Amino acid sequence: MSTTSQSHPAEPESAKRKAPTEQTSSTPTLTFTTRNPLWTYLKLQLTHQPPVSQSTLTQPLDPLTARTYLSAALNQFLGLSGTAISIDILKIEPSTGTNAKTIWIRVPAPDASAVVAALSSWVGGSSLSGDANGAGNVAWRVCAKGNFLQALVNGSGAEMFVP
């Protein structure tokens, strides 16, 4: 973690206004910049390629399936070293309306660009698309990527402009 730091001294007290004796001056503010944290966070959405049956679309995503899809994507793009990338599933959004099949994961920051490349180039699922089960193909869509989760959690706010 490379950081630069500096501390600002407290505001000088004005000479005329004496502070009460008991009041200790507040400690100076400490500021630093974090540039390379350990983790990168991704918000992903699982999309289904048509033809797909309604039951497949409405079926909620479970963590094991999600993990399998993620591993498959990494395996396809990077082989064995791809499957070695550690993935933590932070949350699977409950399937309501537009947020269907959205998951939040974190990966080690140095591997993040490899993960994004692997996920966005992957199409998986049943090999016989349009079979009787209507499973169709699936793909990952990267909705957000950042090194600080707090910057991502509430989205971009773009939907507020849509009536």
Next chain:
Amino acid sequence: MLEFNDDASRREKCFTSLGQLPPFIDPKQPPTRKVPFSAILGHPFVHTVEVTLPKEAYTTIQASLDSKLQKLRYARVFMSLSSLLETEFFNTYIKKGNILMISEGRSGSDSVFTLRDGILKLELSREIFERTGLTGKPIRSGGRKHAKERYIIELNLRLPSMLHGKKGFKRIEWAFQNVLTQSVAWLFFDLSSETNGIADDDLSLKGNHPQILPCSPAITEHPQILVPPLDTLKLQDSSTAAAAATHQAELQNQCTEVSEWLAMVSLGSPRVTAADDVDPYLSRYSVPDADEAQPTDLVSLRWRGLIPSKWIVGLLVQLLCVFSGSPHSPTHSSAWFAISANALGREAVEARDGYSLLVLPALTMAAAAPSGPEDEEKVGKDAIAAARRLGRHFVSWEFVGASVLQ
């Protein structure tokens, strides 16, 4: 491990500050230059504000917060740029009044307009910029080699020369009538003090047919969340320089972890609940200092809409006020709260994404719950009085440069 260049990730940063809030803040005149106030005021357009605090503390302050906090509403309106300059709207809201407006679109690829303090900013692609015939300056658009340059035009519409009939103003009118003609969705907020975002006597915004949207908090309960010990984030005076350096390195790690934890709470992740027993194959996240973490019920209040920074400063001041209002209540003094906000209209490069602010308890957990019943009153009161003189410790994080599509 893998040699993939990640330019965007290298530009991401988080500015962290630790310090103490002033012991007394005048609600009519809060500070503007010091962190965390400077962080709040540095994000003029905010789409989500979230307050997270222990449920026990929230139930005691709920009523007073509801009554003291200014109600919010904002408008969504479809307007073209030329209708901004129509005499009635222009005089009421731009010359005399003070409004906040932001248009839809993604900075870096669409034409994006913002209006703040009478200054209209237009971010345009090169072709459109050249057709407008107005003066502007190039801006950073991502530094990609073959991406086209983009330009920003800044028009201060409050200047005395900005009047209908003046020559320079006619050029702006011409550009808005002939080049930037499309009607776009805007969010509108009236900053006049007596209105709650939209003036009651002008619900049609001078005939522009807005959709007026109330902005009230959505309350979410997060039961049994593991809360890491927060007292360790307080700045301490270290005697030696070496001790100070190691302490600072520790603090930096802790700050990153606590920021992640706060975000996990606002995400509603099951990983931070006490009952979570996920397999390490799926997630290896653990709450920082998990062995000392206390399961606590938390509540979060989330406002969504166009929220001006001044209102957020008001929110912070109100929260500080209600928590220091009854000095002899240990619940209040041992309460912590966090405010986080996410910015709207981020620029294409190194955009300011938002910030979060954690205000630490005035007392340590140990002082708030003393062992002996007789000591309780005395120790508690002394400690609370001492804490009140000093002002609360805080940690603030400002985030820059994340990539968010949705």
